[in-house]
Amino acid sequence: xxxxxxxxxxxxxxxxxxxxxxxxxxxxxxxxxxxxxxxxxxxxxxxxxxxxxxxxxxxxxxxxxxxxxxxxxxxxxxxxxxxxxxxxxxxxxxxxxxxxxxxxxxxxxxxxxxxxxxxxxxxxxxxxxxxxxxxxxxxxxxxxxxxxxxxxxxxxxxxxxxxxxxxxxxxxxxxxxxxxxxxxxxxxxxxxxxxxxxxxxxxxxxxxxxxxxxxxxxxxxxxxxxxxxxxxxxxxxxxxxxxxxxxxxxxxxxxxxxxxxxxxxxxxxxxxxxxx
Amino acid sequence: xxxxxxxxxxxxxxxxxxxxxxxxxxxxxxxxxxxxxxxxxxxxxxxxxxxxxxxxxxxxxxxxxxxxxxxxxxxxxxxxxxxxxxxxxxxxxxxxxxxxxxxxxxxxxxxxxxxxxxxxxxxxxxxxxxxxxxxxxxxxxxxxxxxxxxxxxxxxxxxxxxxxxxxxxxxxxxxxxxxxxxxxxxxxxxxxxxxxxxxxxxxxxxxxxxxxxxxxxxxxxxxxxxxxxxxxxxxxxxxxxxxxxxxxxxxxxxxxxxxxxxxxxxxxxxxxxxxxxxxxxxxxxxxxxxxxxxxxxxxxxxxxxxxxxxxxxxxxxxxxxxxxxxxxxxxxxxxxxxxxxxxxxxxx
Numbered sequence: 327x328x329x330x331x332x333x334x335x336x337x338x339x340x341x342x343x344x345x346x347x348x349x350x351x352x353x354x355x356x357x358x359x360x361x362x363x364x365x366x367x368x369x370x371x372x373x374x375x376x377x378x379x380x381x382x383x384x385x386x387x388x389x390x391x392x393x394x395x396x397x398x399x400x401x402x403x404x405x406x407x408x409x410x411x412x413x414x415x416x417x418x419x420x421x422x423x424x425x426x427x428x429x430x431x432x433x434x435x436x437x438x439x440x441x442x443x444x445x446x447x448x449x450x451x452x453x454x455x456x457x458x459x460x461x462x463x464x465x466x467x468x469x470x471x472x473x474x475x476x477x478x479x480x481x482x483x484x485x486x487x488x489x490x491x492x493x494x495x496x497x498x499x500x501x502x503x504x505x506x507x508x509x510x511x512x513x514x515x516x517x518x519x520x521x522x523x524x525x526x527x528x529x530x531x532x533x534x535x536x537x538x539x540x541x542x543x544x545x546x547x548x549x550x551x552x553x554x555x556x557x558x559x560x561x562x563x564x565x566x567x568x569x570x571x572x573x574x575x576x577x578x579x580x581x582x583x584x585x586x587x588x589x590x591x592x593x594x595x596x597x598x599x600x601x602x
Numbered sequence: 603x604x605x606x607x608x609x610x611x612x613x614x615x616x617x618x619x620x621x622x623x624x625x626x627x628x629x630x631x632x633x634x635x636x637x638x639x640x641x642x643x644x645x646x647x648x649x650x651x652x653x654x655x656x657x658x659x660x661x662x663x664x665x666x667x668x669x670x671x672x673x674x675x676x677x678x679x680x681x682x683x684x685x686x687x688x689x690x691x692x693x694x695x696x697x698x699x700x701x702x703x704x705x706x707x708x709x710x711x712x713x714x715x716x717x718x719x720x721x722x723x724x725x726x727x728x729x730x731x732x733x734x735x736x737x738x739x740x741x742x743x744x745x746x747x748x749x750x751x752x753x754x755x756x757x758x759x760x761x762x763x764x765x766x767x768x769x770x771x772x773x774x775x776x777x778x779x780x781x782x783x784x785x786x787x788x789x790x791x792x793x794x795x796x797x798x799x800x801x802x803x804x805x806x807x808x809x810x811x812x813x814x815x816x817x818x819x820x821x822x823x824x825x826x827x828x829x830x831x832x833x834x835x836x837x838x839x840x841x842x843x844x845x846x847x848x849x850x851x852x853x854x855x856x857x858x859x860x861x862x863x864x865x866x867x868x869x870x871x872x873x874x875x876x877x878x879x880x881x882x883x884x885x886x887x888x889x890x891x892x893x894x895x896x897x898x899x900x901x902x903x904x905x906x907x908x909x910x911x912x913x914x915x916x917x918x919x920x921x922x923x924x925x926x927x928x929x930x931x932x933x934x935x936x937x938x939x940x941x942x943x944x945x946x947x948x949x950x
Contacts, residue, residue, distance in 0.1 A: 359840075362847030370847065377849035425936075432939035439943075472840075476889040484897035485911025491840070492903065492915045496922035503930045511937040517944040 330530040331547065335407065336595040341398060342526050348391045353502050355384040360495060388469050395462050414446040417456070421449040443541030450512050454504070461501040468494040528588035529595070638676040639663050665734040702726045712791040721795075729753055747783045748774055754784045764862040769869075780822050787812050809836065809845055809854040835900040858882055 334342065358367045358380055370376040402408040424442055428449075431439040447455070471478045471490040479487065513523040518538050525531055536544040641647060642661040649657055666672055671679070679700045703710030706726075718724050729745060736743035744753045751771065755762030765771045765784070773781035787803055794801035803812055816822050818833040836842040836855070844852040858874055865872035873882045879895035887894065898909040905916035 359843050359847065362843055367847065372848075377844050377847040378851060380847070381844070381849075429936065429939065432936075432943040434943075476887055476891065479893040480891045483893055484899070485901070485909065485914060488901055488911045488915050489918060492918045493922075496918065496926065500922070500926050500929065503926065504933070507930055507933045507937065511933075511941070515937075515941065517941065517948060 329533045331533065331536050331544070332529060333525040333531045334529045336529065336592060336599065337401070339526060339529055341394065341401070344394050345391065346526075348387045348394065349505070351383060351387040352391065353498070355380045355387070356498055357502075359384075385473060388466075388473075391462065392466050395466070415452060415455060417452050420445075421452055425449045441541070443545065444539060444543075446540055446543040448539055450508070454508055454512070457501075457504055457508075461497060461504075464493065464497045465501070468497070524588065528591050530591075661733050669733060669735045670737045670740075671733075671735055700727070700732075709791045716791060716793045717795045717798075718793060724757075728756075747781075747785075748777065750783045750785060751775075761862045768860075768862060768864045769866050770864060778826075780816070780825065782816065786816075805850060805854060805856075806848075808856050809833075809842065813855040831902055832900040835902050838902075853886060857886070 355370075358364075358370050359377075361367060362371055362377075370380050373379075402412050424444055427436065427440050427442055430436045431442070468490040471487065472494060475487055478490075513519060513526070514521065516523075519535065523531075523535070531540075533544070639661065642659060643663050645658075645660045647659040649659055679702075681701070681704075713719050713726070718728075731744045736746075738745055740746060741748070743749065751762050751766055751774070762784075766775065770782050774783055789802040792800075794804075796803055796805075798804060799806065801807070814833050817828075818830050820830065823830050837846065841853040845854055860873045863871075865875075867874045867876070869875060870877065872878065876895050880890050880892060883890040883894040897911060901907070901909050901912045901915070903915040903919050904912050905920065907913050907916060
């Protein structure tokens, strides 16, 4: 107890915040077009040129998201940590089993409940990550068709444009609902992490959180640490994450001081940043 | 019993007395007109205004009697003529103006706000005529629906000509009861300039009220065998959605179909004829290619649709709705069981 396990580096946290902001802007400005008379759209429609600015902002955020996607691909390809993420993200049969066993646990079919040990990325996270990639590809392709309609219609008939519009809309509904239902449950409403999983701000998980959601990974890290201790290899890479010294207070539950800790953490990471 | 009969008799008697009184008063009012007409029935009666133009002062008695105002006296309208100077054949400036607002209060009030009153200072008689005024329903009235092309055309000849050749104007001249005339879009007494947000043809109203008042009306569309699909599909297209949100750069009905010279798409002169479509789209999309002119524009997603786009989009909608319900429903179910289990485990 008391140990912190690195979950997201500063780079990854910035990527995540970037995506979160752009995704929110895209959702608001996008559905504002589809439902122009909805009450929450009035801040856009009530100002002069609001609708024009909405379109501009939507495209700007779209470009930002696509750029972020490109950056993420480079990050995965050209950093050691990124390559490890790709390897850990590969879906396996065990993920399906984990999902199935979790469901059986939840429905009291497994009595007593099985302890499920999951890897660095559990089935929840893998599912969401691939959903995100799929959604980004679909939205990028259809979005650019809608943006560059004149160029698109040089080669394709008019009805393909309508198809792109329909897909762009329904995929947006799917993506938004997925974030609300799946992601927000995982990181907010899940009783294990409520009120929030702070990893997206302070970058680490507690040992308890690791145990609950990434048991296998925790064992792996501990095994490699033991090995390191035996072999006295200093500052060697340890599995998929770094080990932080334990918190002096040994606290685990969230307190307001942790927010200060989060800022301190960011400062620390900036200081220690040695490039990608 | 007796008392009741007497009461009814009294009521009948009172009613008859009122009727008699009314008739006598009406008869009295009649008398004046004949007095004026002793002079004004002369066809050569005229005067000269300040510029020296000859102005006829002839009033046709027959026309006046046939008009909707045939029952009222000259002095009811020409209220300020009964002065000494008129009796002495003098000229009095104020006498020339007739104040219709004395009776037609609402119309007058509305007209005072219109561009016709504020900018060009025309009076009621310019549209309605003077002594031969007919009710709106009379086909001889200047303001009867088919006659408005001439009435408005007196000052707006270009627009009237364009309109007369348009699909609306042709139908109107054939006497179709629901075909639009000038006032259908522009309004009547309170006509405002197009730039005024209150105007019935302001760009923010074109696609909300002006055209949809007929083209989204089930009864009219059924009677004339066209569909409300163009309006519905426009509202759901990018143009329509952005327009509904207040975007004035977005195309409205008139941007593509024209204003007074709206023609059916089969007419080679139409803005939406397939040969002209590329040019029409090109107004806003300068790089518009031939594909802009191909295929249906006003499409509604429907798997049984005629157009391939309608069919494909219809299927996409069905597939996506199934996908969304399955995926999101599955997630909700899974998360709910997860939450329930964890909550149960936490029971004190």
